[in-house]
Amino acid sequence: MEAHLVDWRKRHFGKALAVAFPASTAAVAQIVKLCAHHRVPIYPQGGNTSVCGGSVPDAAGGGIVLNLRRMNRILSVDARDNSMLVEAGCVLAQVQEAARAVDRLFPMSLGAEGSCQIGGNLATNAGGTAVLRYGNMRDLVLGIEAVMPDGTIWNGLRALRKNNSGYDLKNLFIGSEGTLGIITAAVLKLFPLPQHNVTALIAVPSIEDAASLASDLQSGFPGLVSAMELISSSELELVIRHIPDTARPLPTQAPWYVLTEMAGADDAAAMSDRLTDLLEAPLAAGRVLDATIATSERQRQQLWHIRHHVTEANVKEGMGITHDIAVPPARIPQFVRLAEAALATRFVNATPVVVGHLGDGNLHYIAMFSHGDWAATADKPACTAAVNHLIYDIAAELGGTFSAEHGIGSIHIAEMERYKPPSELALMQAMKRTLDPLGIMNPGRVLPPAPPAAA
Incomplete structure (x- = not known):
């Protein structure tokens, strides 16, 4: 059962009475009925790729893991x-x-x-x-x-x-x-299926220039921009260092990179020419330092190879305290500047590593500690909590959230209590009590315990 009791990053460990592998909805229903009858907790599990401790059981060992991998038709x-x-x-x-x-x-x-x-x-x-x-x-x-x-x-x-x-x-x-x-x-x-796409990696000198470029691209390709990814120089260097077969995409090193892709019915060469024309003015003004436009599917995959391997590279580098924040897209530069200054003041051994979705305001802002520095940290939970609150407070002040796409799992329960209005939490807990009165479905995930009902 070991593979189903630990997350893929080896940060969250649990125990279970058994792991069940149903092959049909009817089998899932039978298992759930049996567990409900005996009040046995159920921890649903898919590919076990959660980064929030949501896909493994708790340490008590009194429940079962229900893995759906056989239901794959x-x-x-x-x-x-x-x-x-x-x-x-x-x-x-x-x-x-x-x-x-x-x-x-x-x-x-x-x-x-x-x-x-x-x-x-x-x-x-x-x-x-x-x-x-x-x-x-x-x-x-x-x-x-x-x-x-x-x-x-x-x-x-x-x-x-x-x-x-x-x-x-x-x-x-x-x-x-x-x-x-x-x-x-x-x-x-x-x-x-889009008939053609154009993929480019663009180097920019500042986070403000990255945000400005994102706006220009969306205006220049209305309705055609399917990706707008932000990658910090620190993140790019980690992927090059730790992931085999990663080529440096540009001779110019820059503080920030924007990976973008446009897809539509226009000929790829025509879209590529439009992109080249669009970049002329910011290049001349110094708001863009360099760019490469993929001219083949192989080159396109090489650019996406960088983006898709950031998490693996970060795990190899050290202990990354990762944040899945979102703010209104126009406030991304303000968030980055405030977070960078706060981290440099409070945690001098932490390196900011940033990757995220520039177009929708979702950033994975990572405070990266080397393995040595993290090993020497006396109170790791306290350090983690302090870094988290530092970053999340900034996001909240800018009208953002501490969780954009990764979920809550078991590790963000405290944030739910800290940042969610009590009335909103109460509504969620009321739904939970109504649908799961026995509290057996993935207990200890998403919601803090509800207060006792009034007598």
Whole structure:
């Protein structure tokens, strides 16, 4: 059972009575009924790629892990209706390929797409690199099927774009991280496969120039920008250092890089020429230092190779205290400047490492400690909490959030209490009590314990 009791970064460990591998929704329902009868906690698990401690059980060992990897069938693909029916254990890359096979696109894309599963993507409302154009996972699903905490099966597998017949129940489960039920299948949205794309990595001298470039690109390619990724120089250097077969993409070293991709029906050469023309003015003004535009699929993959391997590189470098913040996109420069100054004042041994989604305001701001410095840190939990509050307080002051796309899991419960209004927490806890009165679904995740009910 060991592989299912520890997260992939080897930071969160748990125990369990057993690991169950159901192969059907009916089997999931039977397991849940049995656990409900005996009040045994259930920890749903997909590809176990969570970075928030949400996909492994707790240390008490009194519950079971329910892993959905055997439920990995693509049940139907309808190109005319632009929809796909899949089981929750399907790996994201498998779904992407099935869509491409019928000349369609499923746009969700992230570094763990070769191992993360659709059920986990839905349970955490995953984001990824295409949110700017296509939205989060919540925006990419038409219907779901879920097993409730009492073992009842709710079939909401509808392929409708419009349906105002009551509450939109699927959205209760999307983003709930298995605390309200177990998603077992979903109807996903597909899109026409773009005929051409242009991918570029652009070096800029400042975070303000990166934000300005993002605005220029969206204005110059209205509706066509599918990715707008921000990479700090410190992050790029880590990928080059730790990830094999990573070539330095530009001869010019810069403080910041913007990885962008435009996709549409226009000829790739025409879009490339438009991008070259757009960059002329900022290059002349010094707001862009250098750029490379991919001229082949191989070059495009080399650029995305950098972005998709940042987490692996960070794990190898040291102890990265990672933050999944979001602020309004226009406030990204202000956030970066404030966070950099605060970190330099309070934690002089920490190096800022930044990667994120420039177009939607979501940054993964990492305070990177070397292995040696972290080993010498006397009170690691206190240091982690202090760094977290430093970064999260800045995001909150700018109208942002401490969790944009990774979820809450077990490690952000304190942040829920610190940053969520009490009335909002009370509503969530009321939903939890109503749907899961026994409290057996992924306990200790997402929500702090509710206060005792009034006598």
